[in-house]
Amino acid sequence: MNFYGIYYIIMYAPDEIQTFSDSKSTMATIPQIFIVFFRVGAFTLGGGWAMVSVLRHEIIVKRTWISEDDFSQELAIATTLPGAMVLNFSMLSGHRMRGAPGAAAAFLGAVLPSFIAITMVAMFLFPFFSHSTVAAFLRGAAAAVAGLLAHVAFTMFKPMMARATYLIAAIVAALLASIPAVNPIFALILVTSAVFWKLKAEKPAPSGVNKETGADGGKGET
Template identity: 30%
Template sequence: MRTNAKARVILLFQLFWSFLRIAPVTFGGGYAMIPMIEREITAKRKWLSEAEMDDILSLAGSAPGGVGVNASAFIGYRLGGISGAIAAIAGITIPTFIIVCLLSSGYSQLADQPKVAAAMKGIHGAVIALILLAAYRMAKNAVFDKTTCAMAIIVLLVLLVADINPIYMIAIGLFIGIILLQVKQLLGLQVRTEKERLDYSREEAQYVEYYI
């Protein structure tokens, strides 16, 4: 019992420390945090697989609130339950809160300085790059057939042309996906879900590894 309690405390501290280190160095928050979260959780810590991270990021992007905080809550809960979610959220929000308080107190006095303006432009460019990287990583796993590709293009065009809240597009996409799945099954067409694609990729990788 003591061993399990100690292991749990260590896990909670590791969750808190991991997200505590991510927050201060990720400018822009939100999707800009995703590459670093994914690198920390899947590549370094190996707490979750890439497939599990893809599912968590999809849920985090669909749920209300900031995607970075949502992702930390899902990951923390997945690894340590409610206490894990609290530890992860505390780790990712405390540094941000402190930094924002410090910046807000001095930015009004330094906003007109040329060096500060130049630094902000550089930060904007870096944030855009991080967001594009996160979008590419998610699209690579979410867009895997003609249907998902068409949906992604249509939704992007609608959001660019019309002033529609993204939450409505997420809800519409949910219902369209269910309807298309039912129609394909009724017509006897091949239905390929993301889970089946991931399972096939794993089997293919095991096959290659076995014979090589």
């Protein structure tokens, strides 16, 4: 057993497929979408937000399948809709990448590992979790996931420091959503509306043509 070989297959297999297509293409194929979402679903402990952190690395950083702006928008919609946030996110971003088949591939990729893992656990593996080594592994992994989430929060918060409006809005949203009695969706809608109203008020004329690219996360506007 070549340990590095296994690591390589787990982490980088879809990149090999990609190199045979157009060199600079950022268009994902349906099997690539499925493989990436399946892998994230299969190896990410810690639930939905941890999966979003890993997906961000996979589809924005490592491959440029969707833009930061679209990622945030998809994430906001995914949180607002009912159901598991990361499954909504998978469908919406899959659709953004490759239409309805992309949405189906991303959704199935995200759902199947969970289903397989749960049925395996329910049928055979339940005593496995009470094993002390496994419990220790899971505790360590959970701590690392906290660091991972903090990293994504940091990278998404950093661009907000460019403008006072964004900075204040992000802090208010974080505080509101931290109050247990407040539904995060309420925080999301309230803060988004406030920022939207502010941006609308600032814009003197509707000349939004040069903002079509919009990949700078709002930093370019002064």
